[in-house]
Amino acid sequence: MKKVILIAGGSRGIGKYLAESLKDKFLISVCSRTLEWTEYDNFFSYKCDLRNREDARGFVNTTLNKFDHIDVVIYNAGLMLYDDLLSVREEDIDAMYEIVVKGYLFLCQEIIPIMRKQQHGYIINISSTRGITAAPDKSAYSAMKRAATSLTDSIRIENEQYGIRAISVHFGMVDTDSSREKYGDEIHRFNPIGLSSVLETIRFLLSFAKDTQIDSIVVGGKL
Numbered sequence: 673m674k675k676v677i678l679i680a681g682g683s684r685g686i687g688k689y690l691a692e693s694l695k696d697k698f699l700i701s702v703c704s705r706t707l708e709w710t711e712y713d714n715f716f717s718y719k720c721d722l723r724n725r726e727d728a729r730g731f732v733n734t735t736l737n738k739f740d741h742i743d744v745v746i747y748n749a750g751l752m753l754y755d756d757l758l759s760v761r762e763e764d765i766d767a768m769y770e771i772v773v774k775g776y777l778f779l780c781q782e783i784i785p786i787m788r789k790q791q792h793g794y795i796i797n798i799s800s801t802r803g804i805t806a807a808p809d810k811s812a813y814s815a816m817k818r819a820a821t822s823l824t825d826s827i828r829i830e831n832e833q834y835g836i837r838a839i840s841v842h843f844g845m846v847d848t849d850s851s852r853e854k855y856g857d858e859i860h861r862f863n864p865i866g867l868s869s870v871l872e873t874i875r876f877l878l879s880f881a882k883d884t885q886i887d888s889i890v891v892g893g894k895l
């Protein structure tokens with residue numbers, strides 16, 4: 673039976689690349705605020721705003737109706753609003769909190785009861801090296817990513833007896849449109865990793881046996 677992978681945040685960048693690359697071997701369900709409904713045998717896209725609990729529930733239930741089970745969640749939805757500690761704006765803090773922390777929690781609250789019934793499931797939190805250490809001008813972003821790392825640890829601790837795994841994947845800078853919008857050609861100063869390395873990392877994680885619990889992995893960048 674093909675595994676079902678649910679990707680939160682897949683209209684562009686990492687999420688879109690993963691959805692398109694993994695759809696040959698897996699059944700993919702992907703969402704974002706700007707994606708339109710599309711449906712094929714192996715691929716399904718859903719328009720929703722994950723800051724809203726009802727939307728998260730709709731995404732999970734519609735995926736379940738279509739594919740019957742959910743094996744893997746890749747929580748990729750996020751906002752990268754960088755600023756130094758003294759300049760960071762309240763609306764940017766709120767915006768990042770809403771999607772990086774609260775949206776993640778809402779989606780997990782919908783999906784974990786299903787995974788408990790299945791007695792298996794894998795939750796992959798797409799994090800950043802900033803989910804472990806701070807760096808200049810990324811104060812609020814680091815705080816949100818660390819909060820999501822902490823949630824991932826709670827998910828693992830509270831659910832491993834149900835066969836559920838949870839991991840934070842801490843990527844260094846990735847060469848995506850959103851990184852280029854911020855840094856332009858300066859991006860090369862940060863030695864970004866390519867989207868193909870992100871894909872290889874996810875494939876590597878999916879290759880482990882169901883009982884292999886890995887807390888976190890760092891790929892690229894500097895801690």
Ligand SMILES: NC(=O)c1ccc[n+]([C@@H]2O[C@H](COP(=O)([O-])OP(=O)(O)OC[C@H]3O[C@@H](n4cnc5c(N)ncnc54)[C@H](OP(=O)(O)O)[C@@H]3O)[C@@H](O)[C@H]2O)c1
Pocket residue numbers: 680681682683684685686687688703704705706707720721722723747748749750751752771775798799800801842843844845846847848849850851
């Ligand atoms: N790029 C990097 O250098 C890098 C490095 C380490 C970690 N990361 C992490 O990797 C993830 C993706 O990065 P990226 O560069 O691919 O970013 P991106 O291009 O900005 O993509 C973010 C995705 O999240 C979706 N999203 C945002 N708010 C949402 C909401 N309320 N509901 C549903 N979907 C929502 C966006 O779709 P809509 O706008 O259509 O909703 C989009 O598909 C982020 O979590 C980021 O923190 C990125």
